[in-house]
Ligand code: AMP
């Protein structure tokens with residue numbers, strides 16, 4: 001792993017007072033490393049987890065050619081002749097109950113969706129496209145009704161035996177669970193959950209349940225961070241609110257590092273407060289304080305807090321529950337917890353989380369690269385934007401009657417206006433060198449749905 005100092009030194013080649021946001025996320029990706037312990041979970045526990053091994057299909061799906069429609073199955077070679085085709089109905093194939101007889105030229109069988117196609121038959125004509133004789137003993141289809149091979153699902157057309165079904169590092173989505181079940185797989189090998197501890201800082205921050213007092217505000221960041229982490233599939237450890245007091249902060253960091261893979265704090269990283277935090281961080285690990293050319297969310301602290309070796313490791317007691325079949329000798333192999341010191345303003349917390357923390361945590365969780373897709377939408381309004389910083393504006397995307405995606409901002413972009421984050425359905429990402437946006441210009445939007 002690169003030391004934070006090396007990374008900070010590399011970053012110093014850029015303007016340290018105005019780091020480009022994409023440069024920062026690039027460096028963060030190099031600071032963090034994926035977890036190395038795996039565990040086996042049942043399919044119902046696997047949703048949202050990250051696959052630790054490739055899954056090769058043990059069977060073919062579907063396991064045999066079968067009908068895609070309710071209709072009549074026959075040998076499509078007989079369609080060659082011009083004029084209507086009349087076929088005698090000699091039997092019935094149901095899903096789960098195959099027809100075992102022989103079907104000759106001039107014959108067909110009634111077949112239901114999912115039923116096995118008898119040998120030699122390759123075509124199904126839907127029942128609504130044929131004329132059934134009065135005695136129901138034969139059908140007639142007009143020329144051109146179907147082509148040979150129509151309405152037949154081929155053996156292995158979803159997956160062939162031996163083919164890669166899912167790959168290590170993939171997120172287990174509802175579709176992936178279904179796919180695994182279709183292969184008869186009940187248990188999956190996944191990376192262990194990432195443990196993330198978080199706390200808020202500030203003398204003015206009230207926890208829920210505390211009586212309001214002059215100059216104080218209720219903590220919102222802990223709840224937002226709880227939601228963001230939970231949605232990501234992390235194990236969360238809530239360490240409350242820590243007062244702006246060096247000794248308390250130090251104790252909180254030491255404890256957090258002893259129970260987690262990553263620590264997220266909010267507040268206390270802006271100029272002024274940073275000085276004593278900086279001194280403490282030097283003592284506890286290696287942390288860099290970055291000023292990022294972005295809005296909102298300029299100041300951020302990133303680094304590693306060393307685990308107190310004398311303190312008991314968070315993983316030792318639960319080690320037996322991990323199936324540790326990697327080359328990692330002990331569950332608590334990593335010596336430090338990664339720290340993300342986010343700004344205090346509630347919107348800045350969410351934006352810096354989405355821009356930097358989320359991609360880094362995904363990597364730690366063992367996910368293979370997964371950039372959230374950015375939609376292109378036309379701006380319904382002019383947006384003022386200074387080149388030289390990345391701006392994230394809260395946006396509301398909607399579909400126009402003409403089918404165009406349009407986006408407007410939520411108005412006041414103050415970094416404390418959390419209500420606008422609720423109203424927005426995405427963040428308009430205005431890149432570093434971008435200038436003012438005119439009405440009708442195309443902009444990129446990171447949609448919340450699927451990301452948070
Ligand atoms: P700071 O970065 O600590 O100077 O905080 C910047 C602003 O964010 C101040 O107005 C704080 O009151 C506010 N703030 C900090 N932490 C929280 C929090 N956990 N919940 C709500 N507001 C906060």
Ligand code: MG
Pocket residue numbers: 201202203267268344
């Ligand atoms: Mg503060």
